Amino acid sequence: MEETFDLVIVGGGPAGMSAAIVAARAGIKTIVIERGEFPGSKNVYGGVVYVHEIEKILPDFWKDKTAPIERVITDSRIVFANDHGAMQVGYKTDRFSDPPNVITTHRAKWDRWYANKAKEAGVLIVNNTVVEEVLRESTGKVIGVRTGRPDGDLHCKLVIFADGAQSPLLVRAGIRKEVKAEHVALSVKETIQLSEEEVTKRFGAKPGEGVTFEILGSLADKMDGVAIMYTNKDTVSLGIGANLEQWKKSKVTPYEMIDKLKEHPMIKPFVDGGQTKEYVAHWLPEGGYDTIPKLYGNGYLLCGDTAMLFNALHREGTNLAQETGRLAGEMAVKAIKEGDTSERALSEYDANVKNSFVLRDMRKYRKFPHLLFNNPMIFQTLPDVVGDMIEEMLLVDGKSKKEKQKIIVRNIRKKVGLYRLMGLAWRAWRSVK
Ligand SMILES: Cc1cc2nc3c(=O)[nH]c(=O)nc-3n(C[C@H](O)[C@H](O)[C@H](O)COP(=O)(O)OP(=O)(O)OC[C@H]3O[C@@H](n4cnc5c(N)ncnc54)[C@H](O)[C@@H]3O)c2cc1C
Structure with missing residues (x-):
């Protein structure tokens, strides 16, 4: 790798590849270094991708027959579950089918397809290669990276780091702090094979269309866990994510947790009899606004x-990656063409990200991660109480409705407490307002 490049991008996920496409299209000599066998091979997500941000880079991509779209999501549901039941709210509309709003994809196929778009734009992608070190000149300016290959130093005018949540590389280089366990979720996901017809039938979807479930409740062994169930073409993605700090203390393994999920009466009918096709675990950065590092530096x-x-x-990550990747790509083009990749010049990227929906949303929900962390009331008590309440009202057992109301209020008082409930409602409102 003795050739020199204008721009080196570390990581071939949605962020890195978006930056690469934008830069290469503008004539910037760009290389992406990816540690996986191919882009997507080391990655995982539940499969939901937001169309709007991709369209900024690939307009009308969803009309391309080669795009590996699994299903177009027209039905989104939120579920509050206890051990033995669940309550759902949802929204279904044909308006989200053409043009699509959200689609499901398999990450391995999607990243590969997206990488091909980058190649078409002129990006050189080097797989199976780990970036091990950040190269700096004596002033401290970043001037390239050291890969694990023989003669693997790459010098360039600018480096974009898009190497994911963990990034031991940036921690070693002193660019980013080590992420605290309480600021990441460990997410595990199983892909369950059915048939295309079976997925369509079980989920009551139209052919080609699908459903997402976000499931809150006491399913995660007393952890702050959120589960997901997404429909793909002929598979179902079932996953659960919970705080890494809490996983460490939990006696239940991620594998057992997914098995427990599959037995839940709301979930079982959808996945019963399916074959496990894939099982993966990955980090998710959930610390929120206060954990965002400085987004730029010298070079x-x-x-x-x-x-x-x-x-x-x-539950948005890919669109934030896509958008900041695009903005980083645009910044790289400007800085490299103007011959100024200093920290001062690159601060414009920070301003652009702050002006985008990405930082506006992160700032708006700044208090939200604090509300969730170690809060069994949200993840266990409330879904349980809601379940008990609905069960009591639906059960025809000769008690008068007035009596039932009293039982419900007593139950809320005992398990939650009216003042605590009001306090939580106030904190919840403040964390999202
Ligand atoms: C279980 C799970 C479900 C999720 N579901 C959703 C969802 O439904 N919708 C959504 O929007 N988001 C979801 N997310 C979040 C989403 O996956 C991420 O936000 C998104 O992938 C971030 O993209 P990225 O390019 O920044 O990082 P990544 O996708 O992590 O890509 C980083 C890339 O860098 C490579 N790399 C790392 N270190 C090095 C190195 N030293 N040298 C070379 N290459 C390196 C990696 O192999 C990887 O390809 C989910 C995440 C998880 C874990």
């Missing part, structure tokens, strides 16, 4: 999960 930019950009309330 470098950070984007996507590396910059801890994940909207935990709306």
Whole structure:
């Protein structure tokens, strides 16, 4: 790798590849270094991708027959579950089918397809290669990276780091602090094979369309866990994420947790009899706004999960990665063409990210991660109480409705407490207002 490049991008996920496409299209000589066998091979997400941000880079991509779209999501549900039941609210509309708003994809196929778009734009992608060190000149300016290959030093005008949430590379280089366990979720996901017809039938969807479930409740062995169930073409993604700090203390393994999920009466009918096709675990940055590192420095930019950009309330990550990747790509083009990749010049990227929906949303929900962390009331008590309340009202057992109301109020008082409930409602409102 003795050739020199204008721009080196570390990581071939949605953030890195978006930056690469934008830069290469503008004539910047760009290389992406990816540690996986191919882009997507080391990655995982539940499969939801937001169309709007991709369209900024690939307009009308969803009309391309080669795009690996699994299903177009037209039905989104939120579920409050206890051990033995669940309450759902949802919204279903044809308006989200053409043009699509959200689609499901398999990450391995999607990243590969997206990488091909980058290649078409002129990006050189080097797989199976780990970036091990950040190269600096005596002033401290970043001037390239050291890879694990023989003669693997790459010098360039600018480096974009898009190497994901963990990033031991940036911790070693002193660019980003080590992420605290309480600021990340460990997410595990199983892909369950059915048939295309079976998925369509079980989820009551139209062919080609699908459903997402976000499931809150006491399913995660007393942890702050949120589960997901997404429909793909002929598979179902079932996953659960919980705080890493709490996983460490939990006696239940992620594998057992997924098995427990599959037995839940709300979930079982959807996945019963399916074959496990894939099982993966990955970090999710959930610390929110207060954990975002400085996004630029002398000779470098950070984007996507590396910059801890994940909207935990709306479960949005790929679109934040995509958008900050695009903005980093644009910044790289400007800085390299003007011959100024100094920290001062690159601060414009920071301003652009702050003006985008990415930082506006992260700032708006700044208090939200604090509300969730170690809060069994949200993840266990309330879903349990809601379940008890609905069960009591639906059960026809000769008690008068007035009597039932009294039982419900007594139950709320005993398990939650009216003042605590009001306090939580106030904190919840303040964390999202
Ligand atoms: C279980 C799970 C479900 C999720 N579901 C959703 C969802 O439904 N919707 C959504 O929007 N988001 C979801 N997310 C979040 C989403 O996956 C991330 O926000 C998104 O992938 C971030 O993209 P990125 O490019 O910043 O980082 P990544 O996708 O993590 O990509 C980083 C890349 O860098 C490579 N790399 C790392 N270190 C090095 C190195 N030293 N040298 C070379 N290469 C390196 C990695 O192999 C990887 O390819 C989910 C995450 C998880 C864990």
